[in-house]
Amino acid sequence: MSNLVLIADDDDSLRHILAAALERAGYETLKARNGAETLACVKETNVDVILLDIWLGDANGLELIEDIQQHNSTASIIIITAHGTTQTAIDAAKQRAYGYLTKPIDQKQLLDLVSRAASATSQTKNIKAAASPEFDRHGKMVGQSSAMQDVYHKIGRAAVSDETVLVFGESGTGKELVAQLIHQNSGRVHNPFVVVDCGAMPSSLIESALFGHVKGAYTDAHSPRKGKFQQADSGTIFLDEIGELPIEVQMKLLRVLQEREVEPMGGTETHAVDVRIIAATNRRLETAIAQKTFREDLYYRLNVIPISLPPLHERKEDIPELIDLFTSQFVEEYQLPEIGISTEVVKQLTAYDWPGNVRELENAIKRALVMCSGQMLLPEHFDPILEKSTPISEPGQLDTKVYAILKAHIERYIESEAPPGELYAEIREIFEKPLFKIVLEHTNGNRSKASDILGINRNTLHTKLVEYKLVS
Ligand SMILES: Nc1ncnc2c1ncn2[C@@H]1O[C@H](COP(=O)(O)OP(=O)(O)OP(=O)(O)O)[C@@H](O)[C@H]1O
Ligand SMILES: [Mg+2]
Incomplete structure (x- = not known):
């Protein structure tokens, strides 16, 4: 299949010269005279390469590039600059483009650049195919933010080069x-x-x-x-x-x-x-x-x-897609029953700042799936991330906090005049009382469910609840 090249230039004769040269080299071409026509072509067809005059009459080149990339994120854009274009406009456009040509356009340079741009596009398409849900999970990369589009584009370029x-x-x-x-x-x-x-x-x-x-x-x-x-x-x-x-x-x-x-x-x-x-x-x-x-x-x-x-907090729009990806990956990997994700979870996870980036999100989802016994991932499955303003991202940090609290308590106990022999019972109560209370709140007071979650005998649980005056 031949590659489709869109030539967007307001100069009639240049458009025709470029089209003729490209057609002779085996490309299909489309022509646009202004920004509106360019966008229409991008929306209606699946162009591979776009030759874009950054001074297109009715359109600001840079904004046009952004609009084009919204509709077609794989096409490689080659900008055409003329003498007299301000350097800042050129520099800004270059950052988003595959390459550039300066008028008057040299034919050999044109064909060479278009050919490389077309292979970059097809590589980007392959990578996108590899990132689509039907494809083998291995090496899958998701996220539609413009930052990630740029990354896919560069991966494509790097892969061919x-x-x-x-x-x-x-x-x-x-x-x-x-x-x-x-x-x-x-x-x-x-x-x-x-x-x-x-x-x-x-x-x-x-x-x-x-x-x-x-x-x-x-x-x-x-x-x-x-x-x-x-x-x-x-x-x-x-x-x-x-x-x-x-x-x-x-x-x-x-x-x-x-x-x-x-x-x-x-x-x-x-x-x-x-x-x-x-x-x-x-x-x-x-x-x-x-x-x-x-x-x-x-x-x-x-x-x-x-x-x-x-960093992930700079492309929060990618978070929902990453949540979906990791959830379905782990559901498959651990052979879990299908599981839904509450919109509140997506909202809160998107609001969170993810200092550990995608890896932290991946781990949070893994943990949440382990915590979740129902059919829906809820905010509480993401404790402590969604509960605390300062997240505990490392399990080791929790250990450190518990250690510090216990140490203070134990030292106070030993230094006090309290009769010895009560320490074990006291410490046990510190942990067990809130543990049972929290679990019971989650099961709406259902003790049989609570004993299942805790993994302890129902009678033992009952005795403890009485001991801690959690039931009468
Ligand atoms: N855009 C993405 N789409 C899907 N998965 C991703 C994406 N980005 C990262 N991951 C996953 O997140 C995890 C961390 O990624 P990776 O190991 O490549 O990061 P890294 O930058 O090398 O991190 P580190 O600096 O910690 O080594 C991996 O499991 C990876 O598959
Ligand atoms: Mg690494």
């Missing part, structure tokens, strides 16, 4: 998922995808882990070892937390990027490697560069295709 990619994003925003998607949609898909967490390895080991070593390279190197780069040969290497890479090792990595060969530690021989590099970082490397803990030259070598994942 084989260039080095640098992924930025706070913890839990999906950096590794992006790396997997690029690999899976690239020509290297049938070759290895090797992950190295540069932050998790002691600096003494990282060099040999990455580049390997020869026998006797250091005291414990009893036998030679291939490094991750050689393991990833003909595939992709994902260098996570690249900002943590010790400065000595950065020099060696730079060499791999420049020469495409590795030199195992302790050796003199080099080995050629054919590896696509995707690096990720959760902090801005500019600061590290300023502090001289990250090499600037390495940064530029890595930052060929930057992909930035915004």
Whole structure:
């Protein structure tokens, strides 16, 4: 099927020249003379590439790009700029476009750029297909916010290009998922995808882990070892937390990027490697560069295709779709009965700020499904996230709080003049009384349900309720 190119330009003769050149090269074309016609074409057809004059008579180029992307988020936009267009307009438009051409338009450049833009579009479409609900869950990425549309677009570009990619994003925003998607949609898909967490390895080991070593390279190197780069040969290497890479090792990595060969530690021989590099970082490397803990030259070598994942609180419109995705994933994984989600839950989860980003949301849903015994996810299943203004995101933090409360109580008990021998009963009461009270509130006083939830015998529960004066 040939690709459909929309030519949006108010210059009649240019429109026809461009259309003729593209048709000769096998493209189908559509022409639009102004913003309104452009939008109509985008709405009515499924164009692959749009050549867009940013000075389109009736329309502001930048706003038009936004409108186009609302209706067709996969098409690659190539902007056409003329002399005299203000630089700021061009810069702003470039950020959202696949590429740009300057008038007078060179035919070879035109065909070259349109051909690359068309493959980027088809890659983006593939990724979207991979992200659609019918598709295999593996590697699925969802979210329709414009920030995520931009991410899909860049993943598509990166997948076809084989260039080095640098992924930025706070913890839990999906950096590794992006790396997997690029690999899976690239020509290297049938070759290895090797992950190295540069932050998790002691600096003494990282060099040999990455580049390997020869026998006797250091005291414990009893036998030679291939490094991750050689393991990833003909595939992709994902260098996570690249900002943590010790400065000595950065020099060696730079060499791999420049020469495409590795030199195992302790050796003199080099080995050629054919590896696509995707690096990720959760902090801005500019600061590290300023502090001289990250090499600037390495940064530029890595930052060929930057992909930035915004924190989840900056794209709240994606939250409902993520909730649906994770719920259906876990329902399937744990073979749970179908479960609904109350609108109140969606509302409250969308209002929450998610400091741990998508990963925190994913974990919250997993926990909620475990807590939920009915057919509906309710706000209380998301305690303590939705209850407290300062969320307890780590279970360890709860332990710490309980520990602090108990310690204070126990110390007070020991220092007081109270008769010894009551401590165990006292502490037990502190926990059991609210525990039973809360569970009973949830079951509307139904003791048989409460004993089921608690996992204790009904008679035991009754005795305790009497003891704590929770029933008469
Ligand atoms: N847009 C998304 N759609 C679906 N799932 C997502 C999305 N973003 C992230 N996830 C899921 O959230 C979890 C965290 O993502 P990932 O591990 O890629 O994040 P990360 O940025 O590498 O985090 P960290 O810095 O903690 O390593 C994964 O289970 C991933 O599949
Ligand atoms: Mg990660």
